[in-house]
Amino acid sequence: MPRVHVSVLGAGAWGTALAALASAQADTVLWARAPEVADAIARHRRNPRHLSDITLPQALRATADFGEAMGHVLDAPTASLIVLGVPMAGLADICARLAQDLPTRRAGPLHLLWTCKGIDPDTLQLPHQIIAAHLPRRPWLHAGVLSGPSFAREVAHGLPVALTLAAGQPDTGAVGQAVYHGTQARIYTTRDIVGVEVGGALKNVMAIACGISDGLRLGTNARAALITRGLAEIQRLGIALGGRADTFSGLAGLGDLVLTATGELSRNRQVGIAIGEGRCLEDILAGGMTAEGVRCARAALALGRRQVIDLPITEAVCHVLFDGLAPREAVAALLSRDPRPE
Structure with missing residues (x-):
C-alpha cells in the first residue's frame, strides 16, 4: 500500500x-x-x-x-x-x-x-x-x-x-x-465496534473498583476477584448491546481491563486507591486527577438498567463515588450478595 x-x-x-x-x-x-x-x-x-x-x-x-x-x-x-x-x-x-x-x-x-x-x-x-x-x-x-x-x-x-x-x-x-x-x-x-467500545468504557469503572480494593489493602485475591467478575459484568452488558462474546476475552476486553486495573500509570486505578485510602472524590478531582471511569460510571449503570442487566460492581462504585457509601460497606454489600453459579 x-x-x-x-x-x-x-x-x-x-x-x-x-x-x-x-x-x-x-x-x-x-x-x-x-x-x-x-x-x-x-x-x-x-x-x-x-x-x-x-x-x-x-x-x-x-x-x-x-x-x-x-x-x-x-x-x-x-x-x-x-x-x-x-x-x-x-x-x-x-x-x-x-x-x-x-x-x-x-x-x-x-x-x-x-x-x-x-x-x-x-x-x-x-x-x-x-x-x-x-x-x-x-x-x-x-x-x-x-x-x-x-x-x-x-x-x-x-x-x-x-x-x-x-x-x-x-x-x-x-x-x-x-x-x-x-x-x-x-x-x-x-x-465488533460495539463490543470494543463497551470493553473500553467499563474497564475504567472496574479499574476504580480495583483501586478502591487496593487502597483498602484487601489484597491480590480481592483484586483478582474484581477483575474476573468485572469482566463478566462488562461482557453481560456488551452482549446485550449487540457485542460479540469473544471480543471480551481479547485485547479490547480482558487485555484493557487487566492493564487499567493493575497498571501504575492508570488514572482510574489511582482515583480508586485515593478513595480507598479515605480521600473524597471532590478533593481528588480538584487536585487535577481526571479519570474517564468517574464520568462513565453513572452512565454505565443507567445503560445496564435500561437493558435490565445486573451490574453490581458498577452499582457499588456509583454508591461510593456519588452517594457517600463508605468503601468498606460497599465491599461488604458485594460479599453478602446471594450465592449463585458462576
Missing part, C-alpha cells in the same frame, strides 16, 4: 503518542488546538502540556490550523486516515467541526478512527453513536475504533503495544494496519 496520509486531531497524551507512532510509517500531521503547543512541537520536538519529557520524531509535523490538518488528508493522492485523539467529552465538538470540512462527494474512501472510551452521561450513547449523530452520512467515509491495553506514555517511549481496530469495512482495518502495524505495534482487526 502507498504511504498513507494521516491527520491526528487532538494533541493530548494519547493523540500525541498515536501521532508519533504513525509518523514512523505514514505522512503524519498532528493538529493541536493551542498554537503554542503546535509551535513547541515544531521547534523543540516536545509537547509542553502532555508527555513533555519525551522527544517526538522529526518526521512528525504539527499545526494549529484545522484547515491545514484537514487538507493534508482530503487532498492526499493516496489513502487517507483521520484519527480523533480526543476524550469522550470532546468527541461531539470535534465531529461538529470536522463535519464543516467534509465534502459532499469524494472519489475514494476517507478513513476515520476514534480512540476515546466511555459512555455519554446525558444521552447514554457510545462513541460510534455520537459520531453518527454529528457527522453527515457519506458512503465514502469509512469509520472504526482503535482500542486496547495501552498507556500513552509507554507508546510514546517506543515500547511494544497490541491494539484492536474494529471497523465495518475491511479496508479501514487494512489502512490502520498500514499506518500502525509492524513498528512497535501489532494491530488486530474485528468488525
Whole structure:
C-alpha cells in the first residue's frame, strides 16, 4: 500500500503518542488546538502540556490550523486516515467541526478512527453513536475504533503495544494496519465496534473498583476477584448491546481491563486507591486527577438498567463515588450478595 496520509486531531497524551507512532510509517500531521503547543512541537520536538519529557520524531509535523490538518488528508493522492485523539467529552465538538470540512462527494474512501472510551452521561450513547449523530452520512467515509491495553506514555517511549481496530469495512482495518502495524505495534482487526467500545468504557469503572480494593489493602485475591467478575459484568452488558462474546476475552476486553486495573500509570486505578485510602472524590478531582471511569460510571449503570442487566460492581462504585457509601460497606454489600453459579 502507498504511504498513507494521516491527520491526528487532538494533541493530548494519547493523540500525541498515536501521532508519533504513525509518523514512523505514514505522512503524519498532528493538529493541536493551542498554537503554542503546535509551535513547541515544531521547534523543540516536545509537547509542553502532555508527555513533555519525551522527544517526538522529526518526521512528525504539527499545526494549529484545522484547515491545514484537514487538507493534508482530503487532498492526499493516496489513502487517507483521520484519527480523533480526543476524550469522550470532546468527541461531539470535534465531529461538529470536522463535519464543516467534509465534502459532499469524494472519489475514494476517507478513513476515520476514534480512540476515546466511555459512555455519554446525558444521552447514554457510545462513541460510534455520537459520531453518527454529528457527522453527515457519506458512503465514502469509512469509520472504526482503535482500542486496547495501552498507556500513552509507554507508546510514546517506543515500547511494544497490541491494539484492536474494529471497523465495518475491511479496508479501514487494512489502512490502520498500514499506518500502525509492524513498528512497535501489532494491530488486530474485528468488525465488533460495539463490543470494543463497551470493553473500553467499563474497564475504567472496574479499574476504580480495583483501586478502591487496593487502597483498602484487601489484597491480590480481592483484586483478582474484581477483575474476573468485572469482566463478566462488562461482557453481560456488551452482549446485550449487540457485542460479540469473544471480543471480551481479547485485547479490547480482558487485555484493557487487566492493564487499567493493575497498571501504575492508570488514572482510574489511582482515583480508586485515593478513595480507598479515605480521600473524597471532590478533593481528588480538584487536585487535577481526571479519570474517564468517574464520568462513565453513572452512565454505565443507567445503560445496564435500561437493558435490565445486573451490574453490581458498577452499582457499588456509583454508591461510593456519588452517594457517600463508605468503601468498606460497599465491599461488604458485594460479599453478602446471594450465592449463585458462576
